[in-house]
Amino acid sequence: MAAELTAHELIARHRPTLDQALEAIRTRAYWSPHPEHPKAYGENGSLDAAAGKSAFDALLGTRLDLGQPGTDDWVGGELSPYGVELGVTYPHADADVLLPAMKAGQRAWRDAGAETRAVVCLEILKRISDRTHEFAHAVMHTSGQAFMMAFQAGGPHAQDRGLEAVAYAYVEQVRTPDTAEWTKPQGKRDPLALNKRFTPVPRGIALLIGCNTFPTWNGYPGLFASLATGNAVLVKPHPRAVLPLALTVRVARDVLTEAGFDPNLVALAAERPGEGIAKSLAVRPEIRIIDYTGSAAFGDWLETNARQAQVHTEKAGVNTVIVESTDDYKGMLSNLAFSLSLYSGQMCTTPQNLLIPRDGISTEDGPRSYDEVVADLAKSVGGLLGDDARANALLGAIVNPDVKARLDAAAGLGEVALVSREITNPEFPGATVRTPVIVKLDGAKPDAEAAYMSECFGPVSFAVAVDSAADAVALLRRTVREKGAMTVGAYTTSDEVAEAIEEACLEECAQLSLNLTGGVYVNQTAAFSDFHGSGGNPAANSALCDGAFVANRFRVVEVRREA
Template sequence: MLTIKHQSTIEKAVKANHERAFYSQYPEHPKAYGEQAPEEGHNRFKAQLNTPFSQLLQSGESGWAGEEVSPYTMEPLGITYPLFTADDLVEKAVAAAPQWRNTTVDIRADILVETLERIQSYFFDIAYATMHTTGQSFMMSFQASGPHANDRALEAIAMGYHELNRYPAEQLWEKPMGKFALQLKKNFRAMPKGPGLVIGCSTFPVWNSLPGIYADLVTGNPVIVKPHPRAILPIAIAVSAIQQVLQEKGFNPNLCQLAADTSATPITKTLCEHPGIKLIDYTGGSQFGNYVESLPGKSVFTEKAGVNSVILDSVTDIDAVMQNLAFSVSLYSGQMCTAPQNFFIPAGGIQTPNGTLSFDEVVEKFKNAVTALVTNPKMGAGTLGALQNDTTLQRAHNAGKLGAKVILEGQPLVNEEFTHARGFTPAILQVDSADRHIFEQELFGPVLLLVKTKDTDESIQLARQMAQQHGAITCAAYAISPDTKEKITEAMNSVFTPVSFNFTGFIWVNQHAAFSDFHVTGGNPAGNASFTNPEFILRRFVWVGNREVTGS
C-alpha cells in the first residue's frame, strides 16, 4: 500500500468503524473551527442570495432555475442553479468513470478525505444554507450538515477502503500435484457497478446524501446528486467543494455532478429509469421509495418513512424521563426520521420508585414537560426550529381532526428572531390501542400520540407490529426489570429495530452517532440501507478474479 496523506485518518476511521466506541473526526462544536469562521460563512451565504450558483465545474447547462424559500423569513433565496438533461448527466458520468475506476482505492480514499477537508472550510456556509432551506435551528444545521455529515462520509470512505483492500490485488495460486505444482497468477478486481444517483430530501439535504455520495465514489463509481428542489444550496456547496478537489488532483469533476431540477419539471424518475444509472440512494417518502426499490437492474439503498415507538413501562426518575422525551419530540419539530411518534403507556400506569403513576398522571406530566420546553423563551424556538414546508404545517394544524382526544393543542410558534417563521408547537393526542388507523400512519412533524394499552405486553406487541408493517428506525423504551428489557429487545430486534433504553439527560433517541450506531438497519419497511454496514459498500461493486497460467 502506498503512503498517502490521509492514511492515519483513514486507518483510525476503519478501526472506529469496527470498534463502534465513540469516535469523531470533525468536532461538533462550532467554536472548534475558529473565531472568524461563523461570520465569514454567514457573509458568503448572504452574498450568494439572489445570484446564480456559479461555483460548479459543470458546463453545457440547458437553463437556470431555483425555488428555495427560507422557512424562517418566508422569502425566496433567489438563487438559481444550472439545469442539465438526464442523458447529458449520465453521458458525462460515464465518460469520467474509467480514470477513477482504474485509480487504486487508497488514492481514491485519500482524495475523498481531502474533499471532506475542503467541505469543512464551508461548514458555516452550509449551516446557514441548511437553516434557510430546511428550517433546522442554526445549531442543528451546523452539526447535522457539517461535522456529523462529514463523519458519516468518512465512515463510508473507511468502510470502502477496508472492503476494497480485503483481498490481495494479485496472488500466486500453487496447487501441489505430487511431483509438481500447478501454478496460476491471479488478480482480483473490484469492478464498480455505477454510475450512481443520490436523491436527497428537503429536511436533511447533506446528512442523508453524503454517505451515498462517498460510498459511490470510494468504490470507483461516478455519482449524480439530485437534491430536493427546495433544499439545493447546502449540498450544492458540498458538491462544488468535491469538484474543486477532484479537478485539482487531475480528475474529471463530472465524477460528482449536481442535478438540480424544479417541482414543475422534475427529472428524478427520468434519472432513476435511465439504463445508465445502476445504483440509487434515496431518502424520502415511502411511496416514491417503494417505486425506486421496485426498479429492475438497479442496486438500491433507501431510507423511507417509519413509525417510531416509545414503550413506557417503569422509570427511576419520571421527571428526567419526561424532560428527555419532551426534547426528543420537539427537536426540529418532529421532522427527524428518528423522532418518536407513538408513546405506548399501560392503562394501569407506570412503575416508579415512589409507586405507580397512573396513566392520566403520566399524560399530564408529559403535557407539562412539552409545554415547559416550548414556552421557554431560551429553548422553545431554538429547539423546534421551523417547519420545512406547508404540508407539514397543515398536518400539524389538522391534528385535532384525526379523531383522537386532544391533550395539547399545537399553536403557531413565537419566534422573536424570525417573526415570519413557519413554526408550530407539538400537538399531543391520546388514543386507545384499538385506534390503529390513527397511530399506524406516519404523522411527520409536530404531532404525537399517547396510546393507552392494556399492559406492557400489548405495548410491545403494538410497537413490534408498527415496525414490522410500517417500518421503524428507532424505538425508545423505559423499563427497569431485566426480564422486561429482554422481552422488549427480543421483540423489537426480531423486526430489526434497535432499542434505546432509559435515555435521560443529554442523550436522545433521535441521535445516531457515526462510527457506532447503524442508521436504518435495512430489515424493515423503513428502508434497506444502513449507514454504514458492509453491504452499504459491497453492493456497489463486484469482485472479479482473473487467472493466468504462469509464464504465459
C-alpha cells in the same frame, strides 16, 4: 495536466484519519474528527462564524455555475422555511449530454485504486468541514432546522457519516488483495500456477436523491460510498434543499480537478418546479446505484421500477416508545420532551407512538396513572419550550406546508393532551414555528388505529393507552413489522419487560434505546458507533453504515494467467 494534489500528498494528509475511522468502526467507541462546537472553527483555513455567514450571504441571488457539460438552463427557487428567498440558480442538465460526460473519467478513477479514492473523498470532506459555518446556514435555510442543529447535524455529524461510508467502502475493497499467486500441488507433476490480478470496478453512475430535511446528513453516506467505490455520482437534490448539496458538488468537483481527475465524476441535477426528474433518471440504464431518502410511496416505486440499479432506500416508519416503568421519572420526561421537540419532530427518528399502560406506570415516587403520565409529559414539553427563544432554538421551522397541515389535522384525531402553540421567530418573522401536539388515543379502539398505525411526520405524538406491557410489546411488534421503524425506545425497570422488548426488536429488526434519561436521545445516532436504521424492516432497506451498504456498489474483476 499535472495534478496539483498528488495521491502521495493526499495519502500523507489523510491516511491517519482513515485509519482512525477504520479503528472506530471496528470498536464502535466514540470518535469524530469533526468538531461540534461552532467556536472550534476559524483557524487553519476553516471559516469562523462571521466568515461562514458572509460566504452564505454572498451566495444569495447568484447563479451557482458548476461548469457542468450539458447545462441547458438555470433553475432554482428555494424559499427558506424561515421565509427568505434564496434566489440561487443551479444548472439544469440535459441528461443525454451530462451522463455520457460523467462516464468519461471513470476509467482513471477506477485505476486510481481504493486508497487514492478514499483520500480524495477525505479531502472533499475536509474542505466541507472547513466551511461548516457556511453549510450550516445553507442547511438551516433549506431544512428549517435551527442554526445550532443545522450546524451540528448538517455539518460535523453529516461529515462523520460521509467519512464512515468512505471507511467502509475502503475496507470492503481491500479485503481482496490486488494480486495473488496461486500454486496448486499436483502430486508428482509440476504444480499448477497462476498469477491473478483483482480490480474493484464501479457499477457505473450512482444517483443520489436528496431529501428536504437532512440534505447532507442523509445524502453523504450514499454519495461518498458510491464515489469511494469508483462510481460517478449524480446528485439530484430535493427541490427545496438544493443549496447544501450543490455546494457539496462544487467542493467535490474542485477537489477532483485539483487531484487530476475528471470533475464530472460528481455532478448536480437540479430541476424545474414539478419536473420530477428523479423518476426519469432512476430508470436510465447508466444509473446503476440509487440512494434515496423520502416518502415510502416513491421509495417503493424506485425499488419496484429501477431494476437496473442497486436501490438503497430510507422511507417512512412509525417509531414507538414503550413507557412501562422508570426509576427516573423526571429524567424520562425531560428526555422524551426533548426528543419530541427537536426540529419539531421532523426527524425520521422522532418517536411518534408512546405506548403507556392504561393502568399507569410505576416510578421511583410511586405509581402514575396514564393520564398523569401524559399530563406530566405535556408539562415537560411545555416547560422545555416555555421560553420562546429556547423554543426557536430547539424547534426550528416547519419545513413545508404538508407538515403544517398534518399538525393542524392531528388535533382532531383524539383528546389533545398538549396543544400546539404558535411561536414567533423575531429574527425570521416569516418562519412557521410550532410546538408539538400530543394526542391521546386508546390503543384498543379500532378507529384510533388508523391514526397511530400511520406515519404522521412532524411535531405530532400519540399517547396510546395499552392494556399491559405485553400488549405494548405486541403492538410494537406489529407496528415495526407492518409500518417499519427507524428507532424504538423503551422505559422499564423490569428485566422481564426489557427482555421482551429486546426480543421483539431482535426479531422485528429495529434499533432499541433503553431507559435514556440523560443527554442522549432516541432520535440521535452517532456515526462510527450507532447504526441508523436496521435495513431489516419496512422503514429502510439499508442501514448507515455497514458492509451491506457498500459491498454491492462495486464488483471485483479477476484477470488470471499462467505464472
